[in-house]
Amino acid sequence: MLELRIAGRSFSQPVLGEVFATIERGDRICLLGPSGIGKTTLLNAIAGLDKTLSAEAIIGREALRVGYLFQEHRLLPWRTLTANLQLVGATAEEAEAHLASVGLKGYGHYLPDQLSLGMARRAALARCLAVKPDLLLLDEPFASLDPVMAGELKTLIAGILDTDPGMAMICVTHDGGDAEILANRLWYLDGKPARLQWDDRVGEPGLIDSLLGRLRQLDPADS
Numbered sequence: 733m734l735e736l737r738i739a740g741r742s743f744s745q746p747v748l749g750e751v752f753a754t755i756e757r758g759d760r761i762c763l764l765g766p767s768g769i770g771k772t773t774l775l776n777a778i779a780g781l782d783k784t785l786s787a788e789a790i791i792g793r794e795a796l797r798v799g800y801l802f803q804e805h806r807l808l809p810w811r812t813l814t815a816n817l818q819l820v821g822a823t824a825e826e827a828e829a830h831l832a833s834v835g836l837k838g839y840g841h842y843l844p845d846q847l848s849l850g851m852a853r854r855a856a857l858a859r860c861l862a863v864k865p866d867l868l869l870l871d872e873p874f875a876s877l878d879p880v881m882a883g884e885l886k887t888l889i890a891g892i893l894d895t896d897p898g899m900a901m902i903c904v905t906h907d908g909g910d911a912e913i914l915a916n917r918l919w920y921l922d923g924k925p926a927r928l929q930w931d932d933r934v935g936e937p938g939l940i941d942s943l944l945g946r947l948r949q950l951d952p953a954d955s
């Protein structure tokens with residue numbers, strides 16, 4: 733469905749090295765790695781937002797609908813939630829249904845600034861769904877949420893993926909435990925410049941425990 737052939741990405745210094753991988757329908761990838769290593773840079777590349785990369789770097793991107801949940805909600809603050817969803821192609825009825833599916837039934841007339849952090853993130857997730865994505869990109873969706881809210885959002889995302897087995901997902905997280913709930917594949921990005929150090933399929937007994945152990949060794953601050 734998507735093939736990554738990234739030769740590298742530098743800003744003032746090299747950030748990403750060569751990244752080669754394929755993403756298939758139904759892949760649920762948790763992307764882990766130390767802070768500042770290049771996870772968002774990689775997600776932006778996959779989303780097609782990095783215009784410095786050649787078309788050959790992300791093969792298949794043009795044919796895909798991508799829903800991207802950024803670290804900030806990036807909803808237009810002067811538009812209601814319904815109007816924000818309509819901007820990406822939803823009808824008013826579809827917008828209402830998407831908002832209801834993330835627990836925001838009846839909030840369509842609210843402005844983004846009238847929402848709590850957790851509600852705004854769910855509204856942004858509803859906007860992702862309004863795109864009818866083939867690929868869902870989630871950049872630290874649980875960051876800054878209290879454990880209860882984070883748990884609810886995790887369950888919500890797991891449910892969304894369950895109802896659409898063909899949808900692929902890449903979720904950046906610092907918490908290997910998220911992988912247990914959401915992932916069937918794990919990527920670990922590390923190195924200078926950063927490369928995918930592991931690309932593992934979940935399913936082997938003990939893999940998550942071994943992942944958490946490796947994370948603790950590699951990056952004590954993140955474990």
Ligand SMILES: Nc1ncnc2c1ncn2[C@@H]1O[C@H](COP(=O)(O)OP(=O)(O)OP(=O)(O)O)[C@@H](O)[C@H]1O
Binds near residue numbers: 743769772
């Ligand atoms: N637009 C930019 N201009 C200059 N440098 C950038 C830009 N975007 C990212 N970088 C640099 O690239 C490196 C990787 O950043 P990136 O945000 O991709 O890391 P990350 O792994 O997502 O970090 P975190 O886990 O803290 O969110 C950092 O050193 C960052 O300063």
